[in-house]
Amino acid sequence: MNAQRHLDRASSMNEKIILKRLLSSSSVKSNVFQEEKLLVHRLHSTASETSDEEEIVSWNLTSSNENREYGEIPLKAYWTYFSECGLFWLSIYIVSTVSWQVLRIMTDFWLTKWSEDKHANEQVFYYLFVYALFSFGSICLSMVSNCTGQTAGARARYQLHNSMLENLLKCPMKFYETTPLGQIINRFSNDLSIIDKKIATSIQRLIQFFLMCVSAFIVNSIVTPWFLVFAAPICVVYYVIQKFYTCSLRELQRLDSIARAPILSHYSETDTGLETIRAFKQQETFTNVFFHKLDCHTNVFYIINAGNRWLGIALDYLGAVVVFIAILVSLVSSTVFPHLVTPPLIGLAINYTLLLPIYLNWIVKFLSDIEMYMGAVERISDCSKLPIEDYNSEAEVPKNWPLRADIRLEKASVQYDSSQQPVFTNLNLTIPHGQKIGICGQTGSGKSSLAMCLFRMAPLQEGQVFIGDRNISTIPLRRLRSCLSAIPQDVIMFSGTIRDNLDLRKEFTDEEIWHCLELAQLKKTVSEYAGELYGQVKEGGENFSAGERQLFCLARGILHNTTCLVMDEATSSLDADTEKTLINAARSAFEKKTVIIVAHRLQSLLDCERIIVLESGKIVEDGSPCQLLAKPGGVLASMLRATQSTK
Template structure:
């Protein structure tokens, strides 16, 4: 018995080490519920014992009949199961009330200011000039800033690499550009226009982004590239050619009308990323954000992506959040962030040669 107990403890320890945080929490709740069940069974057993003794004594002295003793014992035995059932119902009710709490929380969230005070021209932005002026960003009013006093100027047509350690604020910088985070201090100018004065719909349709996780929707290839049906077939094929997908789609029986399964599972991750690239090319925007777009693709597809960026997007401002440092080594300028602040900004070749450079340390760490 002792040996079996030790083996069970060893197995439980290994199980806990291999499980993630959510599973450990579920296991903890399960164990807590089981311990409560054991205690309830103990209380029920004591109650049955007391009921049995009092009923038998009453029967012996002639206070009640034997049939009533059996009835009393039957009800006493059922109490244990009913107590466990009651606890289980209370636990399920509490878990289901989480949905109600979420709905109540979302009803109190502050609605984004979709409307703007300034209506830019249809061609805005026509240059792609971006300027951050003393920008500070946070995700909620009660949280610490994730970006503090950011002052930087990205000139039109520049290829900017953004790098830094995990949690340095790289993605937060681009989210602030799309006004998806709270910019509580400073302002962001695109071609001289404050983005906080532009409506969200206008702002987000005038910028393009290639996310870290490629997004494809259930539907046809045409729908995924041009959901509003504004582009011609020639433009769609040109975009596929730029993304190196022309031959892949041309070999399909239905070509542009071919179906894409849910989340694009009938295409590889690299091909999905290239679809996002083709979609961004069709937008014809002057600003493109690449949020670690190469993190889930192989080196060959990464090389294709970098070639397209250097050629098809030569006249556009491209902000690249680096996953591999090799993707930004040929950028015009590199922005290095640390703890939400700018620590370096300049040419990658210049920063690489500087003594004590943060960029050089990042390069060395990824080599």
């Protein structure tokens, strides 16, 4: 218990560094910030009554292993987003938006001219017609601008989503073993939500307000040129405030993304292990852990909103100064130059001036928001560039490969990470075609890694693996994996029909599928199911038992006529009768093909033609079950005796 407390206390200390010193002037100029240990207090409503509970719920927020970026968002993130929008739609949007704003200015000047004309009453129809023409043009251009802007945004989010999804589906297994689930969920939920709902609209509004602001400056410059003397330093102040705020908000948004991932991971893991949590009565512990992680995220969220309020107050005060100066300059100009600055022009200038602070405020806000949102584009772009497996190999492979599933490993070595010990080294193994072979050993002996080598899912550091006398490193991954079947411990079935789960590409007839179901001993089960082949499968196949899901996986392999079947701990969660049914079905369906069974239960391997015993990545025994069991002091015999003695 004391050791556990020390571990929990150490993890709690790690959590204290999640927040950075962000709202200081020095943070604006520095791209790398000094970390500061800022204690994150639990909310009073979720505080535990005892110190023991506080130690238990102190889980490390930084366990997400998400690399945090510092400094400004790189220009390549903007380039990525705008390139995905499409040049055609962007061009139409920019032209229509600029034309729309020009027409708005012309409309206002036309009204000014109308009010100055002493003979306007005699030409009402003329002025009204031109005004209506300008207004109609503005409305049409406004519709074109909004439609093309949203179309460009929709194209960008579609391309970014598909690019990330396609890349993640091709990532090696190491990525999924080292990347927390919450981080991946965060990309598809929060980051994509920002791109879907906020970026396109924010960019549209920014461009509109920028053009309005430029229009206001142009109008004021025409009416009262002296306004530019005061406008220049005011714009500099706006720029300084914007940069200061953006720098802080950018880092806070990155922290928000990092702090959100552990919440999603914890929720997903808790949902998966709900039965175990309830069995050990740990509901309160996991609830406290969730609230603790939520508190950390809430701290960041609170500071983001506080920063927004600070920006609003600062810009409101500065906007009041702009309005005062603009009105003062207009009034002085009309007094000094009454013939040049007419009352209608003063009214037009004041009208634009009153809106100028609003435009500037929104420009600053949208500039900051867009830079903050571009962090989502940066993260998604990074996911789209992760190293992937070589799916698109152009190596030529005979159409009938492999005719025989002769498997040969020559001095094969597997090491998942350079900081870890190799799983096995210099392993030599030959499995003739059609042999039924069992692989056993203690946990960590390399059983599953050996099976994964055949699918190129385990990184082969040295040596070679041959199937059908061909080095599998020269075989395109899609082709290689389509020639092998696997029955894992946890079989996943997808939502849809039974037929879809067996033949998604509609390559086989119903008769062929029924024949495979019969070989897999599922024909009776499916024929009694509502809808038969077209019966609905719930998410994860929860309307079928674990054994039935394993048999469906076997039926899929039979249907696709693969030459080798790999059963990786497939029977570990099954009862004895279901295990016997599965193994018998596999042997009869793959009678003349290679079957590799990886198992902890030694009883399920005794009917194999050959058994290999692994220990620390090395083959310590190899032979038929009778030979190995008769061997004095044999490893298999001792393992079997130990298993029987525990029953």
